[in-house]
Amino acid sequence: MAMLLAGGQGTRLGDLTSQLAKPAVPFGGKYRIIDFSLSNCMHSGIDTVGVLTQYEPHILNSYVGNGRAWDLDRNYGGAAVLPPYVGKDGGKWYKGTANAVYQNIHYIDHYNPEFVLILSGDHIYKMDYRKLLKYHIEKGAQVSIAVIEVPWQEAGRFGIMVTNSEGKIVEFEEKPQFPKSNLASMGVYLFNWKLLRQYLVQDEKNSGSSNDFGKDIIPKMLKDKNKIYAYQFSGYWKDVGTVQSFWEAHMDLLEDEPAFELDDPDWRIFTGDANHPPQYIAPEANIKNSLINEGSWIYGNICHSVISHIVYVGKNSFIKDSVIMPNVTIGNNVTIEHAIIASNTIIESGKKIAPLKANEVRLYSCPQTMEETDIKEVL
Amino acid sequence: MTNVLGVINLINEKPILKELTLHRCLASVPFGGRYRFIDFVLSNFIHAEISQVAVFTKDNGRSVLDHLGSGKEWDLDRHNGGLFILPPVSDDAKLRGDIQGFYDHREFFERTSADLVIISPGHQVSKLDVAALLEFHEKTQADITIVYREYDGDPIQKPNYHQVTVDKKGNILDIDMFTAPQKGDCVCLETYVLPKSLLMDLIQTCYENGEVDFLKDAIKANVHKYNIKAFNHKGNMIFIHSMNSFHAANMALLNPDTIRAFFYEDWEVYTKIKHEPPTKYGQAARVTNSFIANGCDIEGTVENSIIFRGVKIKKGAVVKNSIVMQKTEVEDDAVLENVIADKQVAVTQHKVVVGTPSHPKVLRKKEII
Numbered sequence: 001m002a003m004l005l006a007g008g009q010g011t012r013l014g015d016l017t018s019q020l021a022k023p024a025v026p027f028g029g030k031y032r033i034i035d036f037s038l039s040n041c042m043h044s045g046i047d048t049v050g051v052l053t054q055y056e057p058h059i060l061n062s063y064v065g066n067g068r069a070w071d072l073d074r075n076y077g078g079a080a081v082l083p084p085y086v087g088k089d090g091g092k093w094y095k096g097t098a099n100a101v102y103q104n105i106h107y108i109d110h111y112n113p114e115f116v117l118i119l120s121g122d123h124i125y126k127m128d129y130r131k132l133l134k135y136h137i138e139k140g141a142q143v144s145i146a147v148i149e150v151p152w153q154e155a156g157r158f159g160i161m162v163t164n165s166e167g168k169i170v171e172f173e174e175k176p177q178f179p180k181s182n183l184a185s186m187g188v189y190l191f192n193w194k195l196l197r198q199y200l201v202q203d204e205k206n207s208g209s210s211n212d213f214g215k216d217i218i219p220k221m222l223k224d225k226n227k228i229y230a231y232q233f234s235g236y237w238k239d240v241g242t243v244q245s246f247w248e249a250h251m252d253l254l255e256d257e258p259a260f261e262l263d264d265p266d267w268r269i270f271t272g273d274a275n276h277p278p279q280y281i282a283p284e285a286n287i288k289n290s291l292i293n294e295g296s297w298i299y300g301n302i303c304h305s306v307i308s309h310i311v312y313v314g315k316n317s318f319i320k321d322s323v324i325m326p327n328v329t330i331g332n333n334v335t336i337e338h339a340i341i342a343s344n345t346i347i348e349s350g351k352k353i354a355p356l357k358a359n360e361v362r363l364y365s366c367p368q369t370m371e372e373t374d375i376k377e378v379l
Numbered sequence: 380m381t382n383v384l385g386v387i388n389l390i391n392e393k394p395i396l397k398e399l400t401l402h403r404c405l406a407s408v409p410f411g412g413r414y415r416f417i418d419f420v421l422s423n424f425i426h427a428e429i430s431q432v433a434v435f436t437k438d439n440g441r442s443v444l445d446h447l448g449s450g451k452e453w454d455l456d457r458h459n460g461g462l463f464i465l466p467p468v469s470d471d472a473k474l475r476g477d478i479q480g481f482y483d484h485r486e487f488f489e490r491t492s493a494d495l496v497i498i499s500p501g502h503q504v505s506k507l508d509v510a511a512l513l514e515f516h517e518k519t520q521a522d523i524t525i526v527y528r529e530y531d532g533d534p535i536q537k538p539n540y541h542q543v544t545v546d547k548k549g550n551i552l553d554i555d556m557f558t559a560p561q562k563g564d565c566v567c568l569e570t571y572v573l574p575k576s577l578l579m580d581l582i583q584t585c586y587e588n589g590e591v592d593f594l595k596d597a598i599k600a601n602v603h604k605y606n607i608k609a610f611n612h613k614g615n616m617i618f619i620h621s622m623n624s625f626h627a628a629n630m631a632l633l634n635p636d637t638i639r640a641f642f643y644e645d646w647e648v649y650t651k652i653k654h655e656p657p658t659k660y661g662q663a664a665r666v667t668n669s670f671i672a673n674g675c676d677i678e679g680t681v682e683n684s685i686i687f688r689g690v691k692i693k694k695g696a697v698v699k700n701s702i703v704m705q706k707t708e709v710e711d712d713a714v715l716e717n718v719i720a721d722k723q724v725a726v727t728q729h730k731v732v733v734g735t736p737s738h739p740k741v742l743r744k745k746e747i748i
Contacts, residue, residue, distance in 0.1 A: 029657040030673070068451070262656035263674065274652045275452070277642035278412035278686075280635060283668040293657040294413070294673045297635070306657070 001077065001113045002046050002129070003104070004037055005097050005187075006121035007054030015342050015365040016325075021053060022241070023121030024060040026325050026343060028253060028262060029293040029308045031271045032063065033240060034121040038070045038079075039269045041119075044129035048077030048111055051121070052100045054093065057083055069272040082107060096211030102200040113193050118213060120187035124249050124260065125237040126267050127188065132231050136190050141229040143195070143221060145169065146188035148237050158184030158239075159214050161230045169228040174214055183230060186237055189213060195226065236260040247340055247361040250306045250323045254289055262291075276309045284315055300330070314349065339364055383513060384493035384575065385424040385432040387417065387501045389443065390467075390477040391592065393539050395620055398741040399721060403442035406501025408625075409704050409722070411632055411641070412672040412685050415446055416502040418650045421453045424497075426646040427509035431460030431491060434501070435480050440466055443501075446651050453649050463487065476591030481582045488579055496578050498593075499570040504628060505616035506645060507570065512610050516572040521608035523577070523598065525551055526570035528611065530560040532618030533627060539620065541567040541594060543609060551607040554599040568612060569594060577605075615640045626719060626739040629685045629702045632670050655688050663694055679709065687722075696726075700736065707742075718742060 006023040016025050023034035034051075041049050049072055051064050060081075066072070067079025082104050084093050094100035101108075101118065108116060115136070117129055127146070136144040147161050155176070162171035162181045173179065199217055203209050209216045222228060236259040240246045252260055262269060276295025281287065286301045295309035300317030307313070307324045314332035323340045330336070331349030338355045341347065342365030355362040392405040399408050406417040417434075424432055432455055436443055443464070449455075450462030468483035481488070488496075495516075497509065507526065516524040527543045538559040544552040545565055560566050573581075581597040590596035598607070615637075617628040631637050642648055655674025660666065665680040674689040679696035687705045692698055695712035707724040709715060715726065717734035721744040726732065730748050734740030742748060 256662075263659070263676070268654050269656070270654050274654065275647065275649055277638065277648070278670045278672040279658065280638055281666050281669045281671060281681075282635075285667060287660040287664060287666055289662050289664075290660045291657040292660065292671075302660075308657075 001048035001050070001108070001111050002041055002117040002119055003050045003052060003101055003108070004034070004041075004119045004121050005100060006034055006051050006060060007057075007094055007100060015363060016243075016246070016340070017056075018365075019056055021055050021057060021060045024056075024063060025246075026308060027124065027240065027246075028250065028269075029291050029306045030274070031269055033124070034060070034064070035070075035269055035271045036124050036126070037119050037121050038064075038067075038072070039267070040125070040127050040129060042070045042072070042270065043267055044127075046117065046129060047072065047074050048080075048113075050080050050082045050104060050107055052094065052104065053081055053083050054100070057081075063272050065272070069270050069274075071270075077111065080107065096209075096216075097213045098200060098203055098209075098217050099211035101196075102204050102211070105197060105200065108193065108197075116191050116193045116196060118189040118191065122241060123187060123237060123239055125186070125233075126235065126260070126264070127186075127233060127237075129188075129190075132188070132190055135231045136229070139167065139229045140227065141190075142192050142226045143218075143228040144190040144231050145218070145228065146186040146190075146233050147183040147230045148186055148233050150182055150184045152179070152182050155179035155182045155184065160184060163230045167229050167232070169222065169230050172218055172222055183232070185214065186233060187239075188233075189218075190231075195221075243340065243361055243363045247323060247338075251304075251321070253291060253306065254304055282315075300332075300334075308343075336364075338362060341365070381495045381513065381517070382493045383427075383429050383431075383495045383497060384488075384491050385429040386496055386498040387420055387432065387434045388477055388480075388498055388569075388593075389440075389501045390435050390437045390480045392437070392500065392502060393620070395537075395539070396622060396625055398622070398743055399625075399719070402744055404436065404438070404440065404501070407442040407446055408502070409687060410504060410625075411629065412670050412687055413653075414648060414650045416504065417443065417446070418648050419504055419506070420499050420501055421455075422646060422648045423505070423507050423509050424499075425453050425455070425649065427513065429497070429509065430455070430457055431463070431493060433463040433465055433484075433487065433491075435477065435484070436464065436466050437480070438467075440464075448651065452651055460492075477593045478582060478585045478591050478596065481578075481593070482586040485579060485582060488575060488582075491575070493575055495572065496575050497570070497572045498578075500568075502619070503568065503616065504619060504641075505568070505612070506614045506641060507568075507612050507616070508614055508645075512570075512572060515610050516608070519549070519608045520606070522573065522605035523607045524572040524610050525598070525607060526568045526610045526612050527565045528568055528613075528616060530562055530564045530566045530618065532620065533624045535559040535620055537620065541569070543567045545609040549609050551602060551609050553602060554594070556595060556599070565609070566618075567594070570612075571598065572610075622719070622739060622741060623737050626702065626717070626736065630683065630700070632685060633668055633683060638670070653688055661694070702739075713748075721746070724748065 072079035160173045161183045238249045279296045282299040285298045289304045292307045293309045296311040299315045300313040303320045305322045308326040310327045312329045317334040319336045325343040327344045330347045335352040339362040407415045455462035538557045542555045585596045658675040661678035664677045671686045672688040676691045678694040679692040682699045685702045689706040691708040693711045696709045697714045699716045701715045701718040703720045705722045707720045709726045710728045713726045714731040720742040724742045725747045
C-alpha cells in the first residue's frame with residue numbers, strides 16, 4: 001500500500017497555491033500534479049492509497065474522492081483521503097511528514113501491509129513501483145529510497161544520497177552546500193512497515209524532532225545501521241515546486257520527442273475532471289508547437305505554449321513560451337510571453353504580460369472570483 | 380417529482396447512414412468530435428433528474444454496451460435505478476419490432492418503481508428540455524404526450540419521417556407515417572410520455588393482436604381513443620437523415636453559436652471519458668476553423684473539419700471540410716476533402732480522397748487507403 005503526502009502548501013509556487021494545495025495545482029493543460037503519482041500507483045498495481053491532506057484540502061479532497069478516476073474505488077482498500085482528525089485524546093495538525101503518517105498508524109495497521117510506500121504528491125514522473133519493490137526484496141533491504149542522478153551544480157537543492165558500490169546508502173545529506181554525490185532523493189520511500197512503525201513511534205516521543213522523513217526518520221535509521229538502499233531510477237522526474245521548474249516542466253512537454261510523453265498508451269495519466277467539449281479553433285487562429293486541451297476557444301496565435309481547458313484566447317492575441325491554466329479568459333490584442341497565467345484570471349484586451357527581467361518566468365494571477373456571466377460576455 | 384423511467388428505444392432505428400452503421404447501431408454513430416448520438420438523449424434525461432434509464436437494443440449492440448459501460452459518465456451507476464441494458468430475448472428473426480422487445484421485458488416494467496415512462500429514440504442530436512416536457516404532460520393531464528418539431532432541416536429525399544396533425548388546442552388528430560416533410564411540417568420525434576400502466580396495457584393488447592410497431596399499432600391506432608397531446612420541441616436540434624445531412628450537421632458545429640447552444644448552454648452533454656492527453660500541434664501545423672478533440676497529433680493542415688480523439692495528421696497532409704473519427708491516421712502529404720473517415724482508417728502517404736459537400740466520400744472503419 002502507499003501513503004501519499006499531499007498536505008504541503010508549496011509556498012514557492014506563489015499565487016498558484018494561495019487557495020489550493022500544491023498537489024491539486026493544475027498541470028499539463030489537463031491534469032493536476034497529484035494525477036501523476038496516483039496514475040503511477042494505478043499502473044503499479046497498488047490498490048490501497050492513503051492521501052494525507054492538510055493545507056487547503058477542499059478541492060483536493062473532493063477531487064480525489066473515492067479514487068474512481070484511478071480505479072481506486074475498491075471494496076477493500078482503494079483511495080482514502082486522510083486529513084488530520086480528532087480522537088478521544090484530542091487531535092493535532094500534522095506537524096511534519098512523518099507525523100502525518102504516525103497519526104494514521106491505525107489506518108495502515110488495518111491493512112497490515114508488509115511494505116509501505118511513502119510518496120509525495122508534487123513530482124512529475126512515470127515510475128513502476130513494482131520494480132522498486134523487486135529491488136527492495138532482492139537486496140534484502142529494510143528501506144529503499146528511489147534516487148535519480150541530477151546535474152552536480154543542482155545537487156545542493158536536493159536530499160543527496162552517498163552510496164557504496166552495492167547501492168547501500170552510507171550517508172544522507174539534506175541540501176548540502178558541497179555535495180559528495182549527485183544522487184538525489186525523489187521523495188519515494190519503500191519501508192518495511194514493522195520497522196517504520198517502530199521509528200515513527202520513537203520519533204513522536206522525541207520532542208526535539210521535526211517529525212520529517214528526510215530530516216529525522218532517515219538520518220536516524222541510517223545512524224542505527226539499518227539496511228537502506230538506493231534504487232536508481234532512470235527516466236523523467238521533475239520537482240515542480242518552484243515557478244521556474246513548474247514552467248520548465250511544461251516546456252519539456254513541448255519538445256519534439258519529449259522526455260516525458262503524455263501520449264503513452266501503456267502509461268496513461270488519469271485525471272478526475274475530463275468532460276469538456278472539443279476545442280474550437282477559429283478561422284483566424286494560428287497554432288504552432290503547442291498542447292491544447294478540450295474546452296478551449298482559440299482565436300489568436302499560440303506558439304510553444306500549453307493551453308488548459310476552458311481557456312478563451314481572443315483575436316490578434318499572441319501567446320508564446322507560456323502556460324495558461326484552466327478557466328482563463330484572454331481578450332483581443334494581448335501579448336503574453338514567458339509567463340504562467342494562473343487559473344480563473346481574466347486578461348483584458350490590449351494587455352502585455354512579459355517577464356520583468358530576461359530569462360525569468362512571470363507568474364500572473366488575478367485572484368478574483370469570476371462570475372459566470374463575465375465569461376459568457378467575453379465569449 | 381414523479382418517478383420517471385427513461386426508455387431509449389434502439390429497436391426500430393431508421394435505415395440511414397448505412398456505411399457508418401455496418402458495425403454499430405445508429406445510436407452509437409460518432410458525432411461532434413467526441414460524442415455519440417446516444418449521449419444527447421442520455422444527457423437530456425439526466426438533466427431532467429431521471430435516474431433510471433433502460434436501453435432496448437436490437438442487434439449490433441456491442442458498441443452501445445462498450446460506450447455506456449456501467450453508466451457512470453452519466454451518473455447512472457446507482458443502487459436505486461441506474462442504467463439497464465435490455466437486449467432482445469427472442470431470436471433476432473423473431474424480434475418483430477419494438478412491441479416484441481417491450482413485451483419480452485414486461486417484467487422489467489413491472490418491477491420498476493416508476494409511474495411515468497418517457498420513450499425516445501437514441502439517435503437525435505437534440506437538446507430536448509425533458510423537465511419542461513414532463514411538466515407539460517402533467518399540466519395538460521394528457522394520457523399520452525408526443526413530442527414534435529416543425530421541420531427545419533435540409534430537404535429530404537427518402538420518406539422516413541412521421542408527421543403529426545395537431546389541432547389548435549394541441550391535440551394530436553392523426554399521424555402520417557413514412558413521409559418526407561417540408562419546412563414547417565410537424566415531424567413526430569418518436570418521443571412519448573405516458574403512464575407505465577397505460578404503456579403496459581398497450582403492449583399487452585398489441586402483442587396479443589400480433590401487432591409489432593409501437594407508433595403504428597399502439598399510438599396511431601388509438602389516436603382517437605386516448606387524450607394525446609402534442610409538445611412542440613423548440614430547443615436546439617439538428618435533423619440527420621442522410622450522409623450529407625450528417626456531414627452538414629457536423630459542419631454546423633464550426634459556428635461558435637452552435638457549439639455554445641449544444642455543449643455549453645443549459646446543460647452539458649456527457650460522454651465516455653477516454654483520458655486522452657491534450658492535443659499536440661506541431662511546428663508545421665496549420666489549423667483553422669475546426670473543432671478538435673483531445674489526444675490528436677497534428678503536423679499538417681486542417682481546415683473546416685471535425686477531428687475526433689486520437690487522430691494523427693502527419694506533415695504535409697491536408698484535411699479540408701472533413702469529419703475524421705477516432706484514431707484515424709492521415710499520413711504524409713495525403714489529402715482528404717469532403718470526406719467522412721470512420722474510426723481507425725489509415726490514409727497512406729500521398730493518397731488523395733475527395734468528395735463533395737452533397738456527396739461526401741465515406742471511408743469505412745479500419746479501411747486502408
